Amino acid sequence: MIPELGQLSLALAFCLCAVVGFFGLAGAAWQRTRWLDALGTMVTGQFVFVLVAFGALVQAFVADDFSVAYVANNSNSLLPWYYKVSAVWGAHEGSFLLWTLIMAGWMLAVALRGQHLPAAFAGRVLGVMGLLNLGFLAFLLWTSNPFERLVPMTPGEGADLNPLLQDFGLIVHPPMLYMGYVGFSVAFAFAVAALLTGLQHLGGSARQLNLLARCKQLVGTCQHETGNRIRITRRQMNSSNSNTALIRSYCQVAS
8 A cells, every 4th residue: 555655656746746847837827826826735745755755665664565666676584673664765667766756856956045136037947847747757657667467476575675785885876976966957947947037046045055966966976985985894894804724724634
């Protein structure tokens, strides 16, 4: 039942994204004030629905719901809970869902921080971002659905999470990196809106949000390097332990 709730939430978020894209661009072009005023509510609703879908997938992993194909392929009942949570973005479908969640979060941030901008310009910014996330959600729903069921062929146990991803550095790295990458869509949306409007509103909020996106990307890069260092150190320790065990066994044979 929970995965179906996640599927429904994604479908509703897709519909809201389509309306945001249309109302934002058409409302600014046709000067429909009511459409522009409704954007904040619809952006909030889209974020809530994507968050519900993400929470549904997390619950499926934590509860070991192997009737969901994505869970069965990327988790098992012996994984610690924190690796079960990180397994949500451990493969393509879940990482794409995380991408759309962060995109929806950036849209909400623009809607909240852009209230001082002219309504038509802010509407175009949100309209462009809405169309971007509409494409991502369409791809998620029709080609990379993380809620597909394995019914009635439900396995009793799942496969394992990729061993390379079973590391603390790689638990925090993808979300931080996505925050930076997806954040650049804000600067893109502001640029497209400025071209459509013919005004120069690329100061203030756009610079602040772009700076935040760069900071997030920098943090993500640092986390990536930290994860690499941890893996290299563990590999060296395992190699050293293997050599020590080999020497001991050789000495025992020689004696």
